[in-house]
Amino acid sequence: MMKENVELLLNQQVTHELYSAQLYLSMSAWFSAKGLSGFAKWYYVQSYEENAHAMIIYNYILKTNGRVVLEPIKAPPHEWDSVLDVLTETLKHEEFVTSKIYNIVDVARQEKDFKVDQFFQWFVNEQVEEEDNANKNIGKYESMGMDGKALYLMDQELGTRVYVAPALLTTMEA
Ligand SMILES: [Fe+2]
Structure with missing residues (x-):
């Protein structure tokens, strides 16, 4: 049985992931309105991924006989100053x-909940990817995205991203 404080953190993480999905969908809409359909596609896919993260934790809570208690998801911003502003905010x-994932692992270890500790290592690794992607997009934009032609090329490149459901989610849903 999961300790109450661990269960609460997992439920809160579902909300953080769902908020991430909302935030990236809002960013996707902003890019669409600017005519940057490649950036819009990248963020649309990212929104799906965040939703999948939420569902992975949701399924985990249920599988461990925990209780899912959903919380409100706050409204994301819908206006940004520039492309770089969006990339930096990401x-x-x-x-x-x-920081939230690290806190879960930290508390799980304090509570000797090694199942949650082990399970959340997937998220620790995923965050390495997420931060790397966000950093790479900033780097790309700063080195080539400033003029119109370079921005067009970056938009084309980002537009090739396709959504692939995380293997962990498909296993849990099976
Ligand atoms: Fe996430």
């Missing part, structure tokens, strides 16, 4: 999510 948000 990195900041992922760093925030990483």
